[in-house]
Amino acid sequence: MSEKTTQKVTLAKALNMGLRKAMEDDAKVLLMGEDVGKLGGVFRITDGLQKDFGEDRVIDSPLAESGIVGTAVGMALRGYKPVVEIQFDGFVYPAYDQIVCQVAKMCFRSQGKTPLPIVIRIPFGGGIGAVEHHSESPEAQFAHTPGLKVVACSNPIDGYWMIQQAIAAPDPVVFLEPKRQYHADKAELDDTATPAPLFTSRVVKQGTDVTVLAYGPTVKTALKAAEAAGNEGRSLEVIDLRTLSPLDMGPVLESVRKTGRVVVSHEAHVNLGMGAELAARITEECFYSLEAPVLRVGGFDTPYPPARIEEEWLPDLDRVLDAVDRTLDF
Amino acid sequence: MSEKTTQKVTLAKALNMGLRKAMEDDAKVLLMGEDVGKLGGVFRITDGLQKDFGEDRVIDSPLAESGIVGTAVGMALRGYKPVVEIQFDGFVYPAYDQIVCQVAKMCFRSQGKTPLPIVIRIPFGGGIGAVEHHSESPEAQFAHTPGLKVVACSNPIDGYWMIQQAIAAPDPVVFLEPKRQYHADKAELDDTATPAPLFTSRVVKQGTDVTVLAYGPTVKTALKAAEAAGNEGRSLEVIDLRTLSPLDMGPVLESVRKTGRVVVSHEAHVNLGMGAELAARITEECFYSLEAPVLRVGGFDTPYPPARIEEEWLPDLDRVLDAVDRTLDF
Amino acid sequence: MTQPGFGPDLAEVFGPAHEATSDSAGLSLVQLLTPEGERVEHPDFSFGDDLSDAELAETVRGFFRDMTLTRRIDVEATALQRHGELGIWAQLLGQEAAQVGAGRALKPQDYVFPTYREHGVAWCKGVDPLKLLGLFRGVDQGGWDPRENNFGLYTIVIGAQTLHATGYAMGMQRDGVVGTGDPDRDAAVIAHFGDGASSQGDVNESFIFAASYNAPVVFFCQNNQWAISEPIERQSRIPLYQRALGFGFPGVRVDGNDVLASYAVTKAALQRAREGQGPTLVEAYTYRMGAHTTTDDPTRYRLSDDVERWKLKDPIARVEAYLKRNGMADQEFFDAVSAEAEDLGHHLREGCKALPDPQPLSVFDHVYAEMTDELVTQRDGFAAYLESFEGAH
Amino acid sequence: MTQPGFGPDLAEVFGPAHEATSDSAGLSLVQLLTPEGERVEHPDFSFGDDLSDAELAETVRGFFRDMTLTRRIDVEATALQRHGELGIWAQLLGQEAAQVGAGRALKPQDYVFPTYREHGVAWCKGVDPLKLLGLFRGVDQGGWDPRENNFGLYTIVIGAQTLHATGYAMGMQRDGVVGTGDPDRDAAVIAHFGDGASSQGDVNESFIFAASYNAPVVFFCQNNQWAISEPIERQSRIPLYQRALGFGFPGVRVDGNDVLASYAVTKAALQRAREGQGPTLVEAYTYRMGAHTTTDDPTRYRLSDDVERWKLKDPIARVEAYLKRNGMADQEFFDAVSAEAEDLGHHLREGCKALPDPQPLSVFDHVYAEMTDELVTQRDGFAAYLESFEGAH
Numbered sequence A, B: 001m002s003e004k005t006t007q008k009v010t011l012a013k014a015l016n017m018g019l020r021k022a023m024e025d026d027a028k029v030l031l032m033g034e035d036v037g038k039l040g041g042v043f044r045i046t047d048g049l050q051k052d053f054g055e056d057r058v059i060d061s062p063l064a065e066s067g068i069v070g071t072a073v074g075m076a077l078r079g080y081k082p083v084v085e086i087q088f089d090g091f092v093y094p095a096y097d098q099i100v101c102q103v104a105k106m107c108f109r110s111q112g113k114t115p116l117p118i119v120i121r122i123p124f125g126g127g128i129g130a131v132e133h134h135s136e137s138p139e140a141q142f143a144h145t146p147g148l149k150v151v152a153c154s155n156p157i158d159g160y161w162m163i164q165q166a167i168a169a170p171d172p173v174v175f176l177e178p179k180r181q182y183h184a185d186k187a188e189l190d191d192t193a194t195p196a197p198l199f200t201s202r203v204v205k206q207g208t209d210v211t212v213l214a215y216g217p218t219v220k221t222a223l224k225a226a227e228a229a230g231n232e233g234r235s236l237e238v239i240d241l242r243t244l245s246p247l248d249m250g251p252v253l254e255s256v257r258k259t260g261r262v263v264v265s266h267e268a269h270v271n272l273g274m275g276a277e278l279a280a281r282i283t284e285e286c287f288y289s290l291e292a293p294v295l296r297v298g299g300f301d302t303p304y305p306p307a308r309i310e311e312e313w314l315p316d317l318d319r320v321l322d323a324v325d326r327t328l329d330f
Numbered sequence C, D: 001m002t003q004p005g006f007g008p009d010l011a012e013v014f015g016p017a018h019e020a021t022s023d024s025a026g027l028s029l030v031q032l033l034t035p036e037g038e039r040v041e042h043p044d045f046s047f048g049d050d051l052s053d054a055e056l057a058e059t060v061r062g063f064f065r066d067m068t069l070t071r072r073i074d075v076e077a078t079a080l081q082r083h084g085e086l087g088i089w090a091q092l093l094g095q096e097a098a099q100v101g102a103g104r105a106l107k108p109q110d111y112v113f114p115t116y117r118e119h120g121v122a123w124c125k126g127v128d129p130l131k132l133l134g135l136f137r138g139v140d141q142g143g144w145d146p147r148e149n150n151f152g153l154y155t156i157v158i159g160a161q162t163l164h165a166t167g168y169a170m171g172m173q174r175d176g177v178v179g180t181g182d183p184d185r186d187a188a189v190i191a192h193f194g195d196g197a198s199s200q201g202d203v204n205e206s207f208i209f210a211a212s213y214n215a216p217v218v219f220f221c222q223n224n225q226w227a228i229s230e231p232i233e234r235q236s237r238i239p240l241y242q243r244a245l246g247f248g249f250p251g252v253r254v255d256g257n258d259v260l261a262s263y264a265v266t267k268a269a270l271q272r273a274r275e276g277q278g279p280t281l282v283e284a285y286t287y288r289m290g291a292h293t294t295t296d297d298p299t300r301y302r303l304s305d306d307v308e309r310w311k312l313k314d315p316i317a318r319v320e321a322y323l324k325r326n327g328m329a330d331q332e333f334f335d336a337v338s339a340e341a342e343d344l345g346h347h348l349r350e351g352c353k354a355l356p357d358p359q360p361l362s363v364f365d366h367v368y369a370e371m372t373d374e375l376v377t378q379r380d381g382f383a384a385y386l387e388s389f390e391g392a393h
């Protein structure tokens, strides 16, 4: 319908455009959260939307995350499609009960009679020099919870499409946005393209020696690592997982059967992070293809550190390359 | 000091005795929770304690889990050692924010100046024919959280000692009690014995063919499986993990180096459950000793089912044996 | 004693903390029918003024029938639990008037968010009571379709449903079914919860959201004096209905053992909501005559004296007395209700035993509206595993 | 309009929803010093009645000094952020009187649970302001020892600390330091939070626990009219101090730009608490003159008119006017405070830049009081990894 127009957009802008598109397409889509209205969200992801869609559809909420998610449940039961914004990853926990016991279970409890098409947007991850609770990576906890679907975008193009797909999905989706990337890079967005399905992973760089699995903020790190490794004659294949629950193991297993070596990288704590599940599944499926154990590079098993040492704490290029070396030397 | 006296006790009784002992030993120990006073808790774990220690030390709380844990934080900051009871596993989530953002982080935030010796007791797991939210296994979420320590007892003797050790520990401990075992079996308790340190795993049955890792309610299942397997000439080594964070990998790795095959069993959902972390670590540490990938037998990745099919849903003897067969046939 | 600046001693404002054992819940209690079955007037709430004598009698007979049948559901389910047919049952004994009063005040377009004890409201909303048993038997987690009767699924996590109710009411506002003046269109939500639940963060947040958006929701709190073993005094030191004032909307305490008053007050509160005047808290002051659930043993924490005293306030007996004393119902009517109760009991007994156990594989069916491939794999693996036993069994 | 049964129209009881922009916060506002610096009387709260003229002057000069230095901390930290020395700063501009009033009402044995904005209270409690900067610079998460000054660490998760405060107060009860009659022994807790925070479940649960146990805690809410971009109207449609009434304890609204009133009201509330009379909610009615934090842009959501209007109510200017008009301070005093402020600014500027970055390995140090073996392994691995670069760099 619309003519092909491309423009260079940041992730923040792409998400904003995706939300706008979803609201135009479906009058049942509502946005709710703290400061999402006049201010357009502390990251400006909802910028201008209240002005254009009104206060009934872009709702500034009282300062209470359980209330936000809990009322979203009610609105979804009434036939709406609420998209709630959690201001920062670390503030999702007051809503944890509603997410885990209500959002995740309503479809099951009602034997499919009342599915809940809610999207819970969470800016996640670190690297922005913030104070405590503003740099968390809570994904594993949601992925561990049946009934939720969990996805993470890593770039503007995916941001634009994935947010729309998440909103259109009939199930609750925890939608993770790498906040450090919001304004980092621009990409050419063609809004007439056909996006890949939401719950799929994608090989973002082909390679032959080691498979690097990443999502959200670590995709960029992984790509940089691949480039650096390439300069040293090592060929890394990088997969952007995109979906954390369900996992799309197809491309992962295919890659591992080829390379025999895997490094998983995420900002979340290593212990019981996504890397643990990926390691367990890969080892189960590719036992005889693996040349080395799956190595995990992630946040240490400590609370997120003060900002001045976050870059050391976070899994960066060097730590990914170090793991690549270790798996090759194994 | 006290004479050696042994008596046969259930897990419920052992925990009650352990709490009593801890309260006698340290006047700073307080109990708090819903119905823990006059009623003695819905499982009677605190039976008689309010009568003997008074309402100031055994505190019936308003019906609010965040309030319970949040006020416990304050009491701990004032020098008390609160032991809070969460009535059922599924009701810990309203307190999740306080646990993850406050309890877990206070020591770190204060650079060690205000450690928080809080024990959060959670009756966990299924098999009691209960309605929704009464049979959950939330351990992986707590184990994923740095700053918390997480243990699970599986029998009366451990219950008696571990609860005292957890209370004496200077760090917050999530203390998981397999509620299905509360009144199931009795064991001879010698309260003059010297218990193993809290954060250690234990080989509870020696074997040579397959290592079975279990904790809490699945220890009994694993032991039964070992017996059944033994009758068919297969020798299973069973390890009661006891501590989930930190993990005590020593005995586990030693066993795996011997058997080369591992089955992990827990009631929690397999996806991102403790089994994932164990599989990842074991594979990393014992890559060349493993004859087969670590297999995981757990709750399916669905919400806990209605009680009438919980026994099929839970990892039982047959499912453990099935995994043993699969790992041996690999 | 007055406390300068902090206003008068609270006890002066609110009266002494009410006692669960006292015979009166204070002057502020709205009552229209005494325990003895006598009609009394209230300056603000009335019952039946707009009805002819015949209509009034018919309505009250209806309440009697509803309460009697509701009690029968409860008695029957309790017995089914004793016989091992249910895993557990949450009794409503003593709370029939609060629930039937509230339930009958609802219009079809109103939506209910219940706890786990709202069997009487379910009855009024037309949910087949047999469907209530599935959850307690352990064959499902709520067997009815919430959309069919506008009656949500039972919620077990204390207080969670009050936020759902508020959000649902916000949806109604967006649907334009609030304050239109069309009585068949305007709608409201009722959120049920207990005295214990009033302490949960979620319940208080629901007050905040409802007040902030002026949402059409009636918060209906059955203060049955107990949260398992904990008396109401642990949760609040002032009468619960006054909580609402702190959030800027009205609260009212009604005699929850008086079906006429429960009906009248709820009806007025719902009407306010439908008209766009926002939320109201109704505290139905009643008593949990039975155990918390069939697994509870209340002798451990409360005196049977209290229970005896409350027996005198039985919600059904007083309506029966009222009907009889005023010749509003004949023996034929009472016999008919008894017979109906027998039939209902039979329906529940037979129906309960016939409720099929779910298939183990069904656990995978509705985890998602769109099943995931990995769950399909897990289900198929489990199916193959189960089949491997087929021969053996 | 009256609403039968639900009491009078709420607007009649509570007055029209106050406006953030209105010049008066209503009759119920406790004020002892007008914006013009004139003393006014209040029937319930007084200031200085027990002091000689000299003592009174000294106390007010102390308030002036505290507020001036507090503002200097704020201005200096804001500048440090602009210069890239801090990652972020939460300004208190405009809230000096509320904080110094509350802070000076505290006794050494009282304990403070702050938010992230209580720089003025920290000052009064004797915390070196330099230590406040570490959190905002990103070198630590609270550099002071809470036990040293009875001043807890800044809490960022909105409302969480109000429960800690309540629990701490419950601990005081158990320690026997409440209601003993010994003024040097009796203690209380003060819990700070904002208007936005009043919507959090935790804050409401803290009201419930405090009321239930009659805990010695003063809930001190600085209603600065804004929660980032959201005006107070989103959180409450009635004045916030009235929230307390719904929980059965007193609430009072004080002019938060009036240090005398803030002091007098907080002192009385703390005294109630120490004496064992339980919790009080103090709403300090004030205005956030600056941005939410240095990363916020308030022009996106509020009118500068409002800010201009509130400038006329500046908390420091009115004390200065009062002191000058009544000859309670000479120029020497004002000069001395200015000089002190300069020194403080210097201390902060130099000190801030000198704050050492933490060592990367320090992140493992205090995860636990008893470090775990697996964390030791992780630390050692990281140490080895870091060392591998030593040569390279």
Ligand SMILES: Cc1ncc(C[n+]2csc(CCOP(=O)(O)OP(=O)(O)O)c2C)c(N)n1
Pocket (backbone or CB within 6 Å): B034, B063, B065, B087, B091, B094, C115, C117, C156, C157, C158, C193, C194, C195, C196, C197, C198, C224, C226, C227, C228, C288, C292
């Ligand atoms: C969040 C949560 N915590 C604890 C429980 C366990 N529990 C079930 S019912 C109940 C008491 C509820 O009391 P009240 O709200 O007064 O309702 P009533 O049972 O009296 O109808 C408790 C503590 C629960 N279901 N949910």
Ligand SMILES: Cc1ncc(C[n+]2csc(CCOP(=O)(O)OP(=O)(O)O)c2C)c(N)n1
Pocket (backbone or CB within 6 Å): A034, A063, A065, A087, A091, A094, D117, D156, D157, D158, D193, D194, D195, D196, D197, D198, D224, D226, D227, D228, D288, D292
């Ligand atoms: C649980 C939680 N949710 C959201 C935030 C993000 N946040 C930080 S300050 C703030 C507004 C707080 O407003 P208020 O309580 O009025 O305090 P003020 O900042 O005005 O002092 C918000 C939403 C947070 N810190 N914690």
Ligand SMILES: [Mg+2]
Pocket (backbone or CB within 6 Å): C194, C195, C196, C222, C223, C224, C225, C226, C227, C228
């Ligand atoms: Mg109750």
Ligand SMILES: [Mg+2]
Pocket (backbone or CB within 6 Å): D194, D195, D196, D222, D223, D224, D225, D226, D227, D228
């Ligand atoms: Mg504010």
